[in-house]
Amino acid sequence: MNTFLAVIIIFAVLVSIHEWGHLVFAKRAGILCREFAIGFGPKLFSFQRNETLYTVRLFPLGGFVRMAGEDPEMIQIKPGYEIGLKYHDDGKVREIIVNNKSKHPDCEIIQVEKIDLEHDLTISGYMNDEEFVTLDVDEKAHYVYDEKATQIAPYNRQFASKSVGKRAIAIFAGPLMNFVLAVIAFIAYALIAGMPTEEAQVGALTDDGAAIEAGLEPGDTIVEIEGQAVEDWFSMTEEIQSKPEQELDFVVERDGEIFEVSMVTQVREGPDDEEMGVIGVYPPMERNVLDAILFGFTQTYETTILIIEALGMLVTGQFSLDALAGPVGIYEYTGEVVAMGILVLFQWTAILSVNLGIINLLPLPALDGGRLLFIGLEALRGKPVDPQKEGMVHFIGFALLMLLVLAVTWNDINRLFM
Known part of the structure; x- marks a missing residue:
């Protein structure tokens, strides 16, 4: 049970700090972040804070920050649709009732002729008395579909609208926070254990x-x-x-x-x-604070170099795939670390955090490094890669990554019974 709790806590900390980096820098760039998720699959629980839904999901294989514009809008309103509208005191539309309008008797009904919720933020159409009107929409207005509110995403709040630099920082911030966490963990170790x-x-x-x-x-x-x-x-x-x-x-x-x-x-x-x-x-x-801080940075640097060298040996064939550890292997090693005490657990957490940061920076599809590669190509070409082609590359990359995880996990299981 101690091992299980330690794995859950370490996983939660590593993923949370990584995704928190994405979230903070994306919000600073003005990007609407719809969801901050730990894990994948069905939601276990969630809560809404400001513009972002925070969720914990069933499968603990990572996490994500869902930024506006990265996926097509799930709710589409076409000419001819009848929708309900609610307003702010200044007359701007604050809610767009897509269905179940009977549950909102205070809304006004409009038959849509034209709607632009990305650039002009207007809705044009015929009201109940057949009068043609054009209404302004608040940039923080919400769709209401099946009684669930979803904030609209004007183009200036979407990921693609930001400069290459701001998008690159928002992506790079995730791995960066893993390195920061490693430094902090090593500093904590040095302050508790002392320095020779x-x-x-x-x-x-x-x-x-x-x-x-x-x-x-x-x-x-x-x-x-x-x-x-x-x-x-x-x-x-x-x-x-x-x-x-x-x-x-x-x-x-x-x-x-x-x-x-x-x-x-x-x-x-x-x-x-x-x-x-x-x-x-x-x-x-x-126990010296300055020495502990220096230790935190030097240990993080040395751990980074060791992991990069190991990856290089893997690529050149000096290491085989069998040398890699997957979720089962990490669980087993963490159990051994827990038995050694809290100080070794600090070091193990730091090593895992550096490892997560480096792996995510690899220029592979579906990883942060792959996304940074596409942003770099955009900077060189002067125009973005076709979003559909990029999305397909990331989808294939994610599928291959999951196959790698399964292969490594199979090796872990085989080692347990050898």
Whole structure:
């Protein structure tokens, strides 16, 4: 259950911060955002705030911000239709009753001859007394269809009406927020866990290490090893690691007093399977806001580089598809991380957030990177790509992406039973 809750919380945070980036910058550009959704499929619950409907949906495979103009308007009114109208005090139309007009006895009926709800914002037609009129429509007027209100989208509130720069920022803001979240998570980790100092000082000891058996205590400073002066933690560990299973003479300072101690280094396997010496000590930790902020940025940068290098190896065939983890694999790994404690969970969340940001920036259809690619082509050509062709490319890309998710998930399931 802890794993399940952790996965739900991490998923909600990663997707919410990503889509929030799209939402905020789209609204700043003046784009009407109809819906902010977490997940896909049927709605589980929703609420309306200002112009946007906020929803949580059944399938936790991502999220979206539905911006006006990206999809065709679902409600179309043609000449000859009879509709009901309600007005503001200034005479502008505020509600357009498309059907069920009998439920709105206070509305005025008009037979439409011409309607423009994108540019002129006018409705022309014949009222009950056969008088031909042209009425102004408020830019925030609503359709009412089956008793459900939907705000109209004048062209100046649609995605396509904005400049290339504003649209690119609205798209790029989603992945950008994932990198921001990673920085914050790494900073939180550093503030809680502390940052290792560079001093050659004992911070903590393992229960079964050579250092504790030799009588070293937290706070002791290593002055010399084998007659060589120790300058910092790095030089100390470098000297110890280079001499596995060897007896070393240490000069130690404790509370202003100097004494000597000898110990035999233990053996541990290094990153390249080579043997290295250890004595079972950890560096002292300090909590410094400026260092934590620097740690947040540097760790995010280093994680980004590692993921990009891994993607490059995948493309060149150095990694196989079997090396990828899908939803099942992420769930399994998250369970292992939860068992390690909250600090490791902070790091895992940051890594997943960077991964989500990078994946979304790949120039593939249906991803933010693919949409940015089309915006870039528009900037080069001086005119947009045909919306129907672009929509078809994104649809095919989304279908292929779902097939990839299914393939990776199948690999995850196979690994569980191997």
